[in-house]
Amino acid sequence: MSLACKTMKSPVGELTLVAGEGGLVAILWKNDDPRRVPLEPAPESRDHPVLRAAERQLAEYFGGQRRAFDLPLDFRGTEFQRRVWRELLTIPFGETRSYGAIARALGDPGASRAVGAANGRNPISIVAPCHRVIGATGKLTGFAGGVEAKTFLLRLEGAIRQERAAGVQLGLPLATGVG
Numbered sequence: 001m002s003l004a005c006k007t008m009k010s011p012v013g014e015l016t017l018v019a020g021e022g023g024l025v026a027i028l029w030k031n032d033d034p035r036r037v038p039l040e041p042a043p044e045s046r047d048h049p050v051l052r053a054a055e056r057q058l059a060e061y062f063g064g065q066r067r068a069f070d071l072p073l074d075f076r077g078t079e080f081q082r083r084v085w086r087e088l089l090t091i092p093f094g095e096t097r098s099y100g101a102i103a104r105a106l107g108d109p110g111a112s113r114a115v116g117a118a119n120g121r122n123p124i125s126i127v128a129p130c131h132r133v134i135g136a137t138g139k140l141t142g143f144a145g146g147v148e149a150k151t152f153l154l155r156l157e158g159a160i161r162q163e164r165a166a167g168v169q170l171g172l173p174l175a176t177g178v179g
Contacts, residue, residue: 004019005042005043007044011156013149015027017054019048019051019054021074023073025074026124037123057069064156067157077118081121088119089129095132099119100112102115131143
């Protein structure tokens with residue numbers, strides 16, 4: 001099964017989009033660790049329809065015109081990882097969830113650490129919104145694109161206000177005034 005890729009500029013840096021016959025396989029960051037999402041090398045393609053659609057939809061998202069993505073996704077990972085990644089797709093635009101909340105949604109409340117590990121290996125960042133997952137205390141936790149990119153994405157979605165960008169209680173409703 002051959003892959004194709006396309007790079008694009010974005011407000012969070014250069015992204016490499018990777019697609020296969022089944023859909024979008026990955027969105028990789030410029031300085032991504034190749035062990036995080038191990039993929040075979042892929043030739044650059046300007047004509048792959050999934051790559052063109054992904055680039056257009058990401059541009060719309062970054063421009064504030066898109067809140068949800070409509071792309072075929074080809075998650076490649078273990079069954080547990082794919083369950084976690086599918087659960088990420090249920091987190092609404094502008095909202096956050098903790099690792100524990102995702103574990104509970106999967107019916108395995110003790111699996112917070114495993115959810116965190118799977119979240120960290122999410123191959124389709126932004127579209128499968130792993131940036132919307134935060135620590136139980138509301139703190140931002142690791143993100144393949146870096147905490148600055150995660151902060152940018154959450155701010156873009158209105159999940160955090162400017163003054164809370166480096167704060168502690170990011171998962172709390174904005175109306176609480178905590179921050």
